[in-house]
Amino acid sequence: MVSSTPAAGLPLTLGRNGRTPRTLRNRLASAPMERNYGTTDGYITEQYIDYLVTRAKAGLGMVTTEATYVRADGKGRTHQLGLHTDDMVPGLRRLTDALHAEGALAAVELNHGGRTAQSAVSGFKNLAPSPVPCPTAGGEVPRELTAAECYELVAAYAAAARRAVAAGFDVINLHGAHGYLIHQFMSPISNHRTDEFGAPEFFMNLVIDAVREAVPDTIVGMRVSVVEGPADGISAEQQAAIIGKAHLDKLDFLDLSAGSYDAGEWIVQSGEWKPGILSDYAAAYRQFGLPLGMAGRLNSPAIIEEVLSQGTCDFVSLARAIHADPAFVGGVLRGGRYRPCIACNVCIDNLGLGQVTCTVNPAVGRSRVPVPTPAVRPSSNVLVVGAGPAGLTAARELAEAGARVTLVDDGARAGGQFALAERMRSTPDFHRFADWSASENERLNVEVRLGAHVDTSDVGTLARGFGADAVVIATGGRRPGAGFVGGDSPRVSDIRDWLTAHPEILDGSAGVFPEAVTIWGADSVAMSVADTLATLGTSVLVVGPQEALAPESGRRAKILAVPRLEANPKVRIFLSSTIEEFDGSRVRISRAGVQDEWIEAPGELLVSRSVLPLDGPLTLEQREAGLSLSASLPVVLAGTVVDETPAIVSNAVKSGYDAAQRIAAALAGSGTDIAGNVRDRRKFPAVSQRTGDPGTAIPDATPAPATPAPATPAPVRIRRLGLAQLSLVGTAPPDLVSIAAKAGFDFIGARVRPVTPTERPYNVQPGSPMLRETLARMADTGITVEDIEFLLLDGTGLQNGGDQRVAWLQMMEAGQALGASTLTVACADPDLDRFGDHLAQMTQDGKAYGIVPTLEPIAYQTVRSIPQAVALADHADCKLVVDALHVNRFGGTWAELEDAADLVPLIQLCDGPASPPKSREGLILESRSERGVPGEGEFDLPGLLAPFPGDIPISVETPSGSRVAAMGELAWAKQLMAAATTVLTTPAFTWSTT
Numbered sequence: 001m002v003s004s005t006p007a008a009g010l011p012l013t014l015g016r017n018g019r020t021p022r023t024l025r026n027r028l029a030s031a032p033m034e035r036n037y038g039t040t041d042g043y044i045t046e047q048y049i050d051y052l053v054t055r056a057k058a059g060l061g062m063v064t065t066e067a068t069y070v071r072a073d074g075k076g077r078t079h080q081l082g083l084h085t086d087d088m089v090p091g092l093r094r095l096t097d098a099l100h101a102e103g104a105l106a107a108v109e110l111n112h113g114g115r116t117a118q119s120a121v122s123g124f125k126n127l128a129p130s131p132v133p134c135p136t137a138g139g140e141v142p143r144e145l146t147a148a149e150c151y152e153l154v155a156a157y158a159a160a161a162r163r164a165v166a167a168g169f170d171v172i173n174l175h176g177a178h179g180y181l182i183h184q185f186m187s188p189i190s191n192h193r194t195d196e197f198g199a200p201e202f203f204m205n206l207v208i209d210a211v212r213e214a215v216p217d218t219i220v221g222m223r224v225s226v227v228e229g230p231a232d233g234i235s236a237e238q239q240a241a242i243i244g245k246a247h248l249d250k251l252d253f254l255d256l257s258a259g260s261y262d263a264g265e266w267i268v269q270s271g272e273w274k275p276g277i278l279s280d281y282a283a284a285y286r287q288f289g290l291p292l293g294m295a296g297r298l299n300s301p302a303i304i305e306e307v308l309s310q311g312t313c314d315f316v317s318l319a320r321a322i323h324a325d326p327a328f329v330g331g332v333l334r335g336g337r338y339r340p341c342i343a344c345n346v347c348i349d350n351l352g353l354g355q356v357t358c359t360v361n362p363a364v365g366r367s368r369v370p371v372p373t374p375a376v377r378p379s380s381n382v383l384v385v386g387a388g389p390a391g392l393t394a395a396r397e398l399a400e401a402g403a404r405v406t407l408v409d410d411g412a413r414a415g416g417q418f419a420l421a422e423r424m425r426s427t428p429d430f431h432r433f434a435d436w437s438a439s440e441n442e443r444l445n446v447e448v449r450l451g452a453h454v455d456t457s458d459v460g461t462l463a464r465g466f467g468a469d470a471v472v473i474a475t476g477g478r479r480p481g482a483g484f485v486g487g488d489s490p491r492v493s494d495i496r497d498w499l500t501a502h503p504e505i506l507d508g509s510a511g512v513f514p515e516a517v518t519i520w521g522a523d524s525v526a527m528s529v530a531d532t533l534a535t536l537g538t539s540v541l542v543v544g545p546q547e548a549l550a551p552e553s554g555r556r557a558k559i560l561a562v563p564r565l566e567a568n569p570k571v572r573i574f575l576s577s578t579i580e581e582f583d584g585s586r587v588r589i590s591r592a593g594v595q596d597e598w599i600e601a602p603g604e605l606l607v608s609r610s611v612l613p614l615d616g617p618l619t620l621e622q623r624e625a626g627l628s629l630s631a632s633l634p635v636v637l638a639g640t641v642v643d644e645t646p647a648i649v650s651n652a653v654k655s656g657y658d659a660a661q662r663i664a665a666a667l668a669g670s671g672t673d674i675a676g677n678v679r680d681r682r683k684f685p686a687v688s689q690r691t692g693d694p695g696t697a698i699p700d701a702t703p704a705p706a707t708p709a710p711a712t713p714a715p716v717r718i719r720r721l722g723l724a725q726l727s728l729v730g731t732a733p734p735d736l737v738s739i740a741a742k743a744g745f746d747f748i749g750a751r752v753r754p755v756t757p758t759e760r761p762y763n764v765q766p767g768s769p770m771l772r773e774t775l776a777r778m779a780d781t782g783i784t785v786e787d788i789e790f791l792l793l794d795g796t797g798l799q800n801g802g803d804q805r806v807a808w809l810q811m812m813e814a815g816q817a818l819g820a821s822t823l824t825v826a827c828a829d830p831d832l833d834r835f836g837d838h839l840a841q842m843t844q845d846g847k848a849y850g851i852v853p854t855l856e857p858i859a860y861q862t863v864r865s866i867p868q869a870v871a872l873a874d875h876a877d878c879k880l881v882v883d884a885l886h887v888n889r890f891g892g893t894w895a896e897l898e899d900a901a902d903l904v905p906l907i908q909l910c911d912g913p914a915s916p917p918k919s920r921e922g923l924i925l926e927s928r929s930e931r932g933v934p935g936e937g938e939f940d941l942p943g944l945l946a947p948f949p950g951d952i953p954i955s956v957e958t959p960s961g962s963r964v965a966a967m968g969e970l971a972w973a974k975q976l977m978a979a980a981t982t983v984l985t986t987p988a989f990t991w992s993t994t
Contacts, residue, residue: 006301007308008332012061012315014171014219014252014291022170022219024061024105024315027308028329031257031295031317032109032173032223033347034066034077035356035365042075042082043965044091045730049098051364056102058326059333061315063104065095067111067175070160071153073124074112074181076137077351083110083160089167090966096168107171108164109223110157110211114181115142115190116261127153129185129203130192136261136555150197151206153181158210165215172218174211176204177225178267179260186242189233189262200234201245212250221253221293222246226281229263240284248288255293255317256282265559268320269296271343271429272560275303279312293317299341299429301332323347324361337443340432346650349554359650360433362393362657366763373401373660374772376667380404383468385454388416389649391474392437393656394663398472399444401664406466407446410453411500414438417525418649420499423506424528425535426561430649459635470634470663474656482520482607486582495519495529495608506532513538516602518587520579524550524558524648526608530571531561539570539602543577543589552648574599634666661769719950721980722786724908724957725751728969733764734773735969741781743973749787749824749906749955750774752814753807764814771817778818786953787881787906788815790824790856793838808842812849822854822905824881827863832872839876854879854905857886866896873903882948883908883957885931888939889916898947907948908957909980911937931958933976935983942983956980 008027015021030052037048044065056063068081075082082088096106115128118138127149128142145153157174164172176182184190185203196202204222211220224243228234234242243254256278259266269277278296285292294313298304299321307313320341321328330336339360350356350365357365376382380403384395387409395407413419415434422431441448454462456473463471482492499505504512513536519526522544530540542549542565549565550558565571574589580596581588587601723740725731725748731739733750740748752764764771778784791808808823815823823846829835842853855878857869866887873880880903887897911932916922934941934956945954956976964972 006305006333008301008304008316012291014221016252017249019219019252020217022105025103026059026061026333027315028060028304028332029062029107029293029315029317030055030060030064030322031319032064032066032068032175033319033323033356034080034351036077036079036351036354037356037365038079038081039730039961039965040078041961041965042069042072042080042084042088043961044081044088044095045965046735046969047730047732048081049095052095053098053102055322055326055329056099056104058322058329060104060318060322060329062107062171063099064107064109064171064173064317065092067109067180068160069117070110070112071156073122073127074114074117074156075122076113076117076180078121079355083108083163083167084156086163086166087962087966089163091968092164092167092169094968096170100168105170106168107173108167108169109173109175110160110164111175112153112156112181113137114184115140116179128181129190129197132190132192134179134190134261136264145197147195147197150203154203154206154210157207158214161211161214161218161220165218170219172211172215172220173255174207174220174222177223177257177259179225179228179262182207183225183228183260186239187228187234187260189228189230189260200242204242205245205247208247208250212247219252221251221255221290223255223257224285225258225260225266226256226278226285227258227266228260229258229266230260233260233262236281236284243285243288248290251290253291253293253314254285254288255295256285256313257295257317264556268345268348268556269343270345270556270560271427272425273297275299276307276312279307282307282312291315295319297343299343301335304332320347323356323364324358337439340436341429342427342433343429344427344649345554345556346648348556352554357650357654359653362654366654373397373664373769374668376401376403376664378402380470380667381406381466381468382470382472382663382667383408383463383466384472384474385409385456385462386416386472386474387411387414387448387450388474389418389433389652390656390659391416391472392434392441393653394472394474394660395446396437396440396444397657397660398663399441399446401660401668403664403667405444405446406449406468407441408449408452408454410451412450414441414448414450417496418652420496421528421649423499423532425532426528426558463635470667472656472659472663473635474659482582484520484579484581484587486584487607489582489584489605491584492582492605492607495521495525495606498604498606499529505536514603515539517541518543518601518603518605519608520544520587520605521608522546522549522573522575523608524553526550527553527558527561527565529606529608531565534565534568534571537570540565540568541572541574541599541601543574543579543587545576545578547576549573549575634663658769661772665769665772719984720746720953721977721984722747722749722953722955723973723976724749724787724955725789726957726959727976728964728973729959730961730964731969732770733762734770734777737774737777737781737783739970739973741777741783742970743977745783745956745973745977747784747786747953747955749789749957750785750818750820751789752811752818753791764818765810766813766817771814774818785815785818785820787822787824787854787955788818788820788851790826791842792826792828793835794828804838805841805845809845812846812851815851816849820851822879822881823851824856825853825878826856827872832863836872836875839872839878843876843878852879852905854881856881856883866892866900870896870900870903879903879905881906881908882944884910884934884939884941884944885912885926887944888912897944901947901949904948904952907945907952907954909934909941909954909983910956910958911935911939911941913938930960930962933958934979936979954980954984 012024012027013021052063068083069075071084099106115134116137117126118140119125126142127145131141131144133139133141161172182204186200227236275297291314293315295317298316304316324341325339327338331338344359346359347356355365382398382403382405384391384407387407395405399405421427516539518541527550530542534540549562577589577591579587580590586598588596588598590596723745736748827835855869855873857863863869882904911934917926
């Protein structure tokens with residue numbers, strides 16, 4: 001009898017030569033995909049744990065961390081995980097415990113970047129077998145390792161392996177692929193040595209031996225690039241021969257991948273390449289008798305069943321497919337529904353930018369909190385205009401939320417411009433998103449009307465015509481004009497209109513293609529169309545103002561197309577160039593420093609310039625005028641929630657998702673109007689959750705004396721305590737609310753804008769899903785927001801650029817929605833007069849939002865004394881925030897504090913050593929990263945707090961990345977609560993309540 005269980009569902013046992021076996025419940029493993037979800041110090045975060053555990057819950061047999069560096073000089077990404085010190089172990093233990101609870105084995109991949117690690121990221125000079133730079137990683141020339149240093153690195157792998165076992169990992173995977181250190185010793189590109197380390201297998205075997213000795217009973221495997229890629233690299237035959245010399249008796253499996261930094265197209269393959277691309281190489285590794293894992297375009301249940309049932313490999317390593325949707329696991333094992341990966345490679349290209357997101361899954365990588373779309377009121381009707389990626393996403397989300405959705409588009413097929421992208425050579429998998437969206441529309445009973453043009457100029461009339469309670473306009477945006485003399489010629493067309501009008505060109509009909517075309521623009525659309533037409537045989541002229549082809553696309557998204565175009569003799573490319581005039585057969589182009597020239601412009605002239613957003617962020621004038629969208633008829637322009645970002649499909653999908661959440665929030669009666677403004681914000685009494693009597697408000701307190709209270713005990717008076725965002729800087733505001741409530745705090749100080757490039761982005765702007773979720777959790781817990789943290793003013797713009805006044809108005813909008821009363825401001829402007837004027841303008845603007853700027857004097861910035869801060873506050877009519885760290889670093893006096901007491905609405909509590917760090921960098925690190933727990937340091941906290949009335953709230957601001965990683969967020973918050981309560985209940989902090 002033939003089993004109906006798919007091959008992927010069969011268990012697999014790893015372990016040989018007497019080692020204790022470990023059994024995977026099925027043949028599906030997550031690949032070590034990097035995501036930038038860790039901390040800058042290599043600790044795992046709650047967001048990362050949630051991400052991996054979610055995929056374990058989906059049913060994976062084995063869950064693998066990303067490439068995890070074994071020594072600090074091997075770190076290659078800003079937020080990469082590390083196993084370089086024992087401090088990493090507790091946090092990773094929390095991960096493995098959670099994975100085991102879900103039934104999955106826990107695996108870690110050990111790695112060192114070698115020449116790919118750059119000092120700008122790691123803080124250390126990079127090291128390699130030979131001084132050969134890696135241009136694609138940054139081009140820093142590495143220092144050649146001495147033989148003794150090679151052995152030290154071997155020991156680092158062994159030490160990391162011991163830590164991995166201590167952290168609870170079942171499986172260790174040695175990264176011997178992708179151009180990292182072990183692979184660098186194998187490759188003739190990077191290894192020019194003449195000593196014993198010149199043998200390609202020598203370093204690899206030392207690592208295998210050392211790791212096996214360090215963890216004798218642990219499952220150990222190695223990841224291998226079956227082909228390096230470059231012509232002068234390791235061939236497939238040479239790589240198999242090298243592995244044949246490996247100490248295979250000490251390994252339990254091989255995990256097959258491909259490529260290197262010099263051939264990135266092999267590491268994360270393009271959609272152009274066939275599924276299961278590495279199957280052709282796997283047969284050579286069967287000779288070694290080890291179980292084989294395999295990666296490489298395993299993007300459907302069918303191809304996974306094929307490679308497993310045919311014995312090509314024993315388990316599969318999945319990355320993009322389960323990043324796009326954990327439900328892919330259920331699709332493979334049980335035939336369930338899942339959101340398909342389209343091989344756009346936005347995920348890998350995001351590694352250089354920040355957290356790894358996903359084009360088709362807008363909830364991935366945007367925070368720890370994947371905020372669900374709220375259920376709407378029964379019988380809610382929503383009209384979505386535009387069936388491109390944004391409209392399709394909005395329609396699906398709203399239908400899932402319970403709305404009756406009508407989706408209209410004037411095209412003949414859903415997908416909009418995305419439907420054109422499906423037909424391009426470099427993006428053949430894009431059809432999978434449109435096909436999935438169509439099946440979701442059918443499943444959710446979305447009414448789709450194609451070929452229906454509607455007038456969006458009068459939304460009220462439009463809504464009444466469709467009986468809609470809300471409208472999403474997702475029409476893609478206004479297309480710019482040609483922008484040059486002669487642009488009105490009948491030979492000039494928008495490239496999208498031209499493709500739509502000539503479907504025969506791309507439908508596969510042999511010989512049907514234009515002889516020549518000219519394309520104005522060098523964006524991703526131009527690149528894709530030029531590449532596709534050139535492949536057919538068309539002569540192409542590309543003229544664009546961009547400095548590079550498709551600058552809005554990442555390197556991997558164009559890694560095949562751009563070289564093809566540049567090598568094609570029928571393609572001419574003029575970059576950093578502008579078309580000034582078109583006379584019907586020629587264009588006049590201008591370039592900086594070069595005299596204008598006329599060149600032949602054959603065929604049609606197609607205009608391809610990035611689509612302008614239909615509606616961007618509100619301008620300063622609109623904000624000042626109080627412009628907002630209607631609350632009576634919710635209308636969202638898809639694209640207004642996402643920041644100003646390139647007009648690519650990934651951003652369109654995210655904007656459609658956010659638009660749906662805004663509409664659903666309005667139709668669910670969440671307490672906010674469609675602009676995100678609070679309509680009936682719940683009021684909470686000023687209560688202490690630590691008293692056990694949530695219905696009793698804290699009575700007003702008399703001013704505290706400047707000297708300790710008398711010995712006679714008086715009723716204990718505990719100030720209201722809050723948890724500052726900086727104490728848990730990697731935690732999104734909604735989770736901060738929940739953690740604060742569980743730890744017993746009364747309020748939070750929420751950051752609504754990152755201060756440093758390494759901080760997680762928090763989008764709690766009006767209308768955002770994160771704001772809605774934060775408000776919902778505040779309502780559930782009684783936690784309030786006292787303060788929003790904080791704006792750093794440098795006189796020329798914020799640290800990320802942009803107009804400062806617009807930035808602080810945005811922060812105040814968010815603060816108003818959260819119910820905050822103060823906005824903390826720090827000074828980084830050397831011109832104090834200018835800073836004072838900015839502060840005064842902020843104070844004036846804050847009156848409209850009910851928010852008062854509060855100046856935070858910071859020793860390593862310009863404001864360096866309490867009297868100086870008081871003078872600025874008096875000038876600007878604002879307030880001051882007193883921070884224990886800053887006061888002790890100034891050397892402020894108690895008298896100065898007492899004189900400033902009436903200016904202080906909030907006190908920030910932390911501790912630290914009496915001696916300040918010696919350098920400015922040390923002060924910055926102490927302030928932002930590693931402050932002391934209240935009561936455990938040398939600061940005179942009783943003396944600091946004594947001048948202030950007892951009704952001034954205290955925000956505990958004690959960041960510590962290392963301890964948060966070791967203890968977990970909630971345990972850290974509870975420790976801070978216990979420490980602060982101990983400090984505040986000493987005799988110096990008791991007041992009579994009468």
